[in-house]
Amino acid sequence: MNDKAHISYHTARRFLIDLIKNNDFSGDEEIIKLLHSILQGKSCLNYFTDGVVSRVHIDKETRIFLLDYSDQEVKMPCLPKTVFLLFLIHPEGVNFKGMRAYLQELYNIYQIVMKKNIEADKIRQILGNLVDPMSNSIYEACSIIRNRLLKVAGPSRMKFYDITGKRGGCHHIKLDRELVIVEHEKLRKMMNR
Structure with missing residues (x-):
């Protein structure tokens, strides 16, 4: 089963902004790490591929x-x-x-x-x-x-x-x-x- 959402960038952006504004992620370590890496200007890709050895x-x-x-x-x-x-x-x-x-x-x-x-x-x-x-x-x-x-x-x-x-x-x-x-x-x- 493919659990990827197929929505437009603008819809996803709006969802993300609403999600961040209306939720407290202080207890979710994974989301905090991801947001921290984004704020430091690091690529999200680095976060998701951290354990991967690249070709x-x-x-x-x-x-x-x-x-x-x-x-x-x-x-x-x-x-x-x-x-x-x-x-x-x-x-x-x-x-x-x-x-x-x-x-x-x-x-x-x-x-x-x-x-x-x-x-x-x-x-x-x-x-x-x-x-x-x-x-x-x-x-x-x-x-x-x-x-x-x-x-x-x-x-x-x-x-x-x-x-x-x-x-x-x-x-x-x-x-x-x-x-x-x-x-x-x-x-x-x-x-x-």
């Missing part, structure tokens, strides 16, 4: 979406997006100190993400800094990734999408790779190796 969709232009939370793109600069994709490709994890072993793969991903021609030497310089164990570049990239994902996923769901690990050990993204949809042909081949 990650990477389209043909390498734009990233968390399909089950929002139709909003998770926008990232090229380098953090390259790092995020590398970690999605490697569910076993990557040791930050050993990232030099992934330099060619990072180069290939960066070229896909960049979309415009850039000198190979410039890319190698950017990525060389990223994989340098003495540089903070990988931590800066992870911070940007975390910040951008947080805007779409929210704090309670970050554990599935964040690059985490112990210092000196492997870092990884916990997300089940069955939830990753890749439309970009070259990236899909890299994911399926």
